[in-house]
Amino acid sequence: MAKLKKRDQSLDGSGLTHCKFALVFAVLMDFLGVASLLTGVFAPLEIKGRDFGDLLVYSGALLILFSMAGWVMWYSGNIEGLAVGKELTYKRSAVDRLARSLSRRIRRPHRSHSEP
Template identity: 40%
Template sequence: MEPAYRGLGRCVCCFWLAVAFDVVGLLVLLLGVFVDVFFYDLLIYAGAIVIFLSLVWWVFWYSGNIEVLSAELEDDVGLTKKDKGGIGKVVRRLSNRLAGSIRSSVRRNGAAATGSFSRQGGGGRRSAAHVAAAPHLEQVVVALATLKPIDERLHTCGSSVDNDDVEMPSTATEGAPT
Protein backbone atom coordinates (compact mmCIF):
# COMPACT_ATOMS: atom_id res chain seq x y z
CA MET A 1 0.00 0.00 0.00
CA GLU A 2 1.45 3.34 -1.06
CA PRO A 3 1.52 6.16 1.48
CA ALA A 4 -0.96 8.94 0.82
CA TYR A 5 0.86 12.21 0.14
CA ARG A 6 -1.12 15.29 1.01
CA GLY A 7 -0.35 18.95 0.81
CA LEU A 8 3.28 19.35 -0.22
CA GLY A 9 3.71 16.02 -1.96
CA ARG A 10 6.71 13.72 -1.84
CA CYS A 11 9.61 16.19 -1.99
CA VAL A 12 8.97 18.25 1.11
CA CYS A 13 12.69 19.02 1.60
CA CYS A 14 12.98 20.60 -1.86
CA PHE A 15 9.86 22.65 -1.20
CA TRP A 16 11.21 24.11 2.05
CA LEU A 17 14.63 24.78 0.49
CA ALA A 18 12.96 26.68 -2.34
CA VAL A 19 10.92 28.74 0.12
CA ALA A 20 14.03 29.44 2.23
CA PHE A 21 16.02 30.58 -0.83
CA ASP A 22 13.14 32.85 -1.86
CA VAL A 23 12.86 34.41 1.61
CA VAL A 24 16.60 34.93 2.05
CA GLY A 25 16.96 36.30 -1.47
CA LEU A 26 14.07 38.71 -0.97
CA LEU A 27 15.48 39.91 2.37
CA VAL A 28 18.93 40.53 0.89
CA LEU A 29 17.41 42.30 -2.11
CA LEU A 30 15.24 44.56 0.07
CA LEU A 31 18.24 45.32 2.32
CA GLY A 32 20.11 46.51 -0.75
CA VAL A 33 17.21 48.69 -1.83
CA PHE A 34 16.24 50.31 1.47
CA VAL A 35 19.37 50.32 3.67
CA ASP A 36 21.87 53.14 3.10
CA VAL A 37 25.18 51.28 2.72
CA PHE A 38 27.95 51.74 0.21
CA PHE A 39 27.64 48.14 -1.10
CA TYR A 40 23.91 48.30 -1.83
CA ASP A 41 24.42 47.13 -5.42
CA LEU A 42 26.13 43.97 -4.20
CA LEU A 43 23.13 43.20 -1.99
CA ILE A 44 20.67 43.80 -4.82
CA TYR A 45 22.57 41.51 -7.20
CA ALA A 46 23.14 38.83 -4.54
CA GLY A 47 19.44 38.81 -3.63
CA ALA A 48 18.44 38.44 -7.25
CA ILE A 49 20.90 35.58 -7.74
CA VAL A 50 19.64 33.74 -4.64
CA ILE A 51 16.05 34.10 -5.85
CA PHE A 52 17.12 32.77 -9.24
CA LEU A 53 18.83 29.79 -7.59
CA SER A 54 15.61 28.97 -5.77
CA LEU A 55 14.20 28.01 -9.17
CA VAL A 56 16.38 24.90 -9.05
CA TRP A 57 14.63 23.74 -5.87
CA TRP A 58 11.21 24.58 -7.32
CA VAL A 59 11.95 22.46 -10.40
CA PHE A 60 13.14 19.58 -8.20
CA TRP A 61 9.99 19.79 -6.10
CA TYR A 62 7.69 19.95 -9.11
CA SER A 63 9.37 17.17 -11.07
CA GLY A 64 9.54 14.97 -7.98
CA ASN A 65 5.78 15.20 -7.57
CA ILE A 66 4.85 14.25 -11.13
CA GLU A 67 2.82 11.05 -11.05
CA VAL A 68 2.75 8.77 -14.06
CA LEU A 69 0.73 5.58 -14.17
CA SER A 70 2.62 2.39 -14.96
CA ALA A 71 0.38 1.86 -18.00
CA GLU A 72 1.67 5.13 -19.45
CA LEU A 73 5.28 4.14 -18.73
CA GLU A 74 4.92 0.88 -20.59
CA ASP A 75 5.87 2.29 -23.98
CA ASP A 76 8.48 4.74 -22.72
CA VAL A 77 10.71 2.67 -20.48
CA GLY A 78 10.08 -0.86 -21.68
CA LEU A 79 7.78 -2.14 -18.97
CA THR A 80 5.80 -4.92 -20.55
CA LYS A 81 2.76 -6.83 -19.41
CA LYS A 82 3.17 -10.56 -18.92
CA ASP A 83 0.07 -11.50 -20.91
CA LYS A 84 1.07 -9.54 -24.00
CA GLY A 85 1.80 -11.73 -27.00
CA GLY A 86 1.27 -11.83 -30.69
CA ILE A 87 3.18 -9.68 -33.15
CA GLY A 88 4.69 -7.39 -30.50
CA LYS A 89 6.39 -10.30 -28.78
CA VAL A 90 7.78 -11.61 -32.10
CA VAL A 91 9.08 -8.19 -33.11
CA ARG A 92 10.71 -7.64 -29.71
CA ARG A 93 12.40 -11.06 -29.82
CA LEU A 94 13.66 -10.43 -33.37
CA SER A 95 14.96 -7.01 -32.37
CA ASN A 96 16.82 -8.43 -29.37
CA ARG A 97 18.41 -11.17 -31.51
CA LEU A 98 19.46 -8.69 -34.20
CA ALA A 99 20.95 -6.28 -31.68
CA GLY A 100 22.79 -9.12 -29.93
CA SER A 101 24.27 -10.43 -33.17
CA ILE A 102 25.41 -6.96 -34.24
CA ARG A 103 26.95 -6.36 -30.82
CA SER A 104 28.80 -9.69 -30.83
CA SER A 105 30.05 -9.27 -34.42
CA VAL A 106 31.42 -5.82 -33.64
CA ARG A 107 33.24 -7.19 -30.60
CA ARG A 108 34.53 -10.20 -32.51
CA ASN A 109 35.58 -8.51 -35.76
CA GLY A 110 37.53 -5.72 -34.22
CA ALA A 111 35.83 -2.69 -32.84
CA ALA A 112 39.40 -1.58 -32.19
CA ALA A 113 40.15 -1.72 -35.92
CA THR A 114 37.65 1.08 -36.52
CA GLY A 115 39.21 3.29 -33.89
CA SER A 116 36.98 2.54 -30.93
CA PHE A 117 37.99 0.50 -27.93
CA SER A 118 36.61 -2.90 -27.06
CA ARG A 119 34.35 -3.01 -24.03
CA GLN A 120 35.53 -6.42 -22.87
CA GLY A 121 39.13 -6.20 -24.01
CA GLY A 122 40.43 -4.05 -21.16
CA GLY A 123 39.60 -0.77 -22.84
CA GLY A 124 43.16 0.18 -23.69
CA ARG A 125 44.43 -2.53 -26.05
CA ARG A 126 44.41 -2.02 -29.79
CA SER A 127 44.80 -4.63 -32.47
CA ALA A 128 48.00 -4.92 -34.48
CA ALA A 129 46.06 -4.19 -37.68
CA HIS A 130 45.00 -0.84 -36.29
CA VAL A 131 48.55 0.21 -35.42
CA ALA A 132 49.87 -0.90 -38.83
CA ALA A 133 47.05 0.86 -40.69
CA ALA A 134 47.68 4.22 -39.04
CA PRO A 135 49.91 6.20 -41.43
CA HIS A 136 49.28 9.40 -39.50
CA LEU A 137 51.64 8.21 -36.76
CA GLU A 138 54.72 8.75 -38.95
CA GLN A 139 56.55 12.06 -39.07
CA VAL A 140 55.96 14.15 -42.18
CA VAL A 141 58.80 16.29 -43.55
CA VAL A 142 57.74 19.60 -45.07
CA ALA A 143 60.08 21.59 -47.33
CA LEU A 144 59.80 25.38 -47.40
CA ALA A 145 60.82 27.40 -50.45
CA THR A 146 61.63 31.11 -50.63
CA LEU A 147 59.81 32.98 -53.38
CA LYS A 148 60.93 36.18 -55.07
CA PRO A 149 58.35 39.02 -54.94
CA ILE A 150 56.61 39.67 -58.26
CA ASP A 151 56.42 43.42 -57.91
CA GLU A 152 59.55 45.22 -56.68
CA ARG A 153 57.43 47.98 -55.10
CA LEU A 154 55.91 45.43 -52.72
CA HIS A 155 59.37 44.35 -51.63
CA THR A 156 59.89 46.75 -48.74
CA CYS A 157 62.50 45.02 -46.62
CA GLY A 158 65.89 46.61 -46.91
CA SER A 159 68.05 43.68 -47.93
CA SER A 160 71.81 44.02 -47.96
CA VAL A 161 72.11 41.20 -50.47
CA ASP A 162 72.90 42.48 -53.96
CA ASN A 163 71.52 39.58 -55.96
CA ASP A 164 67.86 38.59 -56.27
CA ASP A 165 68.04 35.58 -53.96
CA VAL A 166 66.84 36.04 -50.41
CA GLU A 167 68.56 33.95 -47.77
CA MET A 168 66.51 32.31 -45.06
CA PRO A 169 67.80 30.30 -42.16
CA SER A 170 66.71 26.67 -42.11
CA THR A 171 63.96 25.97 -39.63
CA ALA A 172 62.50 22.78 -38.27
CA THR A 173 58.77 22.21 -38.48
CA GLU A 174 58.61 19.80 -35.55
CA GLY A 175 60.72 19.33 -32.49
CA ALA A 176 60.12 15.58 -32.23
CA PRO A 177 63.12 13.37 -33.05
CA THR A 178 62.77 10.98 -35.99
Protein backbone atom coordinates in the same frame (compact mmCIF):
# COMPACT_ATOMS: atom_id res chain seq x y z
CA MET B 1 -12.87 5.54 -7.88
CA ALA B 2 -9.43 6.81 -8.97
CA LYS B 3 -10.77 10.34 -9.35
CA LEU B 4 -12.24 10.22 -5.86
CA LYS B 5 -8.97 9.00 -4.37
CA LYS B 6 -6.99 11.68 -6.21
CA ARG B 7 -9.43 14.38 -5.10
CA ASP B 8 -9.27 13.22 -1.45
CA GLN B 9 -5.47 13.19 -1.61
CA SER B 10 -5.36 16.75 -2.92
CA LEU B 11 -7.74 17.94 -0.19
CA ASP B 12 -5.65 16.70 2.72
CA GLY B 13 -2.42 18.11 1.24
CA SER B 14 -0.42 14.90 1.59
CA GLY B 15 -0.01 14.60 -2.16
CA LEU B 16 2.15 17.71 -2.37
CA THR B 17 4.85 16.75 0.09
CA HIS B 18 6.85 14.17 -1.81
CA CYS B 19 9.93 16.40 -2.05
CA LYS B 20 10.02 18.19 1.28
CA PHE B 21 13.71 19.07 1.03
CA ALA B 22 13.22 20.83 -2.31
CA LEU B 23 10.22 22.72 -0.93
CA VAL B 24 12.11 23.90 2.16
CA PHE B 25 15.10 24.86 -0.02
CA ALA B 26 12.92 26.87 -2.41
CA VAL B 27 11.06 28.72 0.36
CA LEU B 28 14.28 29.46 2.24
CA MET B 29 16.03 30.79 -0.89
CA ASP B 30 12.98 32.93 -1.68
CA PHE B 31 12.95 34.39 1.82
CA LEU B 32 16.70 35.08 1.91
CA GLY B 33 16.69 36.44 -1.64
CA VAL B 34 13.83 38.85 -1.09
CA ALA B 35 15.27 39.99 2.25
CA SER B 36 18.68 40.58 0.68
CA LEU B 37 17.22 42.34 -2.33
CA LEU B 38 15.03 44.67 -0.30
CA THR B 39 17.82 45.41 2.17
CA GLY B 40 20.15 46.29 -0.70
CA VAL B 41 17.58 48.58 -2.28
CA PHE B 42 16.23 50.42 0.76
CA ALA B 43 18.98 50.38 3.42
CA PRO B 44 21.93 52.79 3.23
CA LEU B 45 24.86 50.39 3.48
CA GLU B 46 28.11 52.33 3.47
CA ILE B 47 31.21 51.02 5.18
CA LYS B 48 34.31 53.25 5.04
CA GLY B 49 32.88 55.16 2.10
CA ARG B 50 32.01 52.06 0.03
CA ASP B 51 28.44 51.22 -0.89
CA PHE B 52 27.48 47.55 -0.42
CA GLY B 53 23.86 47.88 -1.54
CA ASP B 54 24.64 46.60 -5.02
CA LEU B 55 26.21 43.46 -3.59
CA LEU B 56 23.03 42.65 -1.70
CA VAL B 57 20.83 43.40 -4.70
CA TYR B 58 22.81 41.08 -6.97
CA SER B 59 23.15 38.33 -4.36
CA GLY B 60 19.41 38.55 -3.66
CA ALA B 61 18.66 38.12 -7.34
CA LEU B 62 20.95 35.07 -7.46
CA LEU B 63 19.26 33.53 -4.41
CA ILE B 64 15.86 33.99 -6.05
CA LEU B 65 17.25 32.32 -9.18
CA PHE B 66 18.44 29.38 -7.04
CA SER B 67 14.97 29.16 -5.52
CA MET B 68 13.56 28.64 -9.01
CA ALA B 69 15.62 25.46 -9.27
CA GLY B 70 14.12 24.30 -5.96
CA TRP B 71 10.60 25.05 -7.16
CA VAL B 72 11.19 23.12 -10.39
CA MET B 73 12.55 20.12 -8.45
CA TRP B 74 9.63 20.24 -6.03
CA TYR B 75 7.04 20.56 -8.77
CA SER B 76 8.50 17.82 -10.95
CA GLY B 77 8.79 15.53 -7.93
CA ASN B 78 5.06 15.91 -7.26
CA ILE B 79 3.86 15.09 -10.76
CA GLU B 80 1.71 11.99 -10.54
CA GLY B 81 0.30 9.72 -13.15
CA LEU B 82 3.42 9.29 -15.23
CA ALA B 83 3.80 5.88 -16.83
CA VAL B 84 6.38 3.59 -15.27
CA GLY B 85 9.26 2.43 -17.47
CA LYS B 86 7.92 -1.14 -17.54
CA GLU B 87 4.61 0.08 -18.90
CA LEU B 88 6.32 1.91 -21.73
CA THR B 89 8.52 -1.10 -22.52
CA TYR B 90 11.64 0.89 -23.16
CA LYS B 91 15.21 0.01 -22.40
CA ARG B 92 16.63 1.89 -19.43
CA SER B 93 19.48 4.18 -20.25
CA ALA B 94 22.55 4.84 -18.11
CA VAL B 95 21.21 8.29 -17.22
CA ASP B 96 17.94 6.76 -16.03
CA ARG B 97 19.77 4.24 -13.83
CA LEU B 98 22.02 6.98 -12.41
CA ALA B 99 19.07 9.24 -11.63
CA ARG B 100 17.20 6.42 -9.89
CA SER B 101 20.21 5.40 -7.80
CA LEU B 102 20.85 9.01 -6.72
CA SER B 103 17.19 9.43 -5.85
CA ARG B 104 17.24 6.28 -3.71
CA ARG B 105 20.35 7.48 -1.88
CA ILE B 106 18.77 10.85 -1.11
CA ARG B 107 15.50 9.31 0.11
CA ARG B 108 17.14 6.63 2.26
CA PRO B 109 17.65 7.79 5.85
CA HIS B 110 21.28 8.00 6.84
CA ARG B 111 22.42 5.85 9.74
CA SER B 112 25.25 6.88 11.93
CA HIS B 113 28.24 4.57 12.16
CA SER B 114 28.34 4.69 15.96
CA GLU B 115 25.10 2.73 16.31
CA PRO B 116 25.40 -1.08 16.39
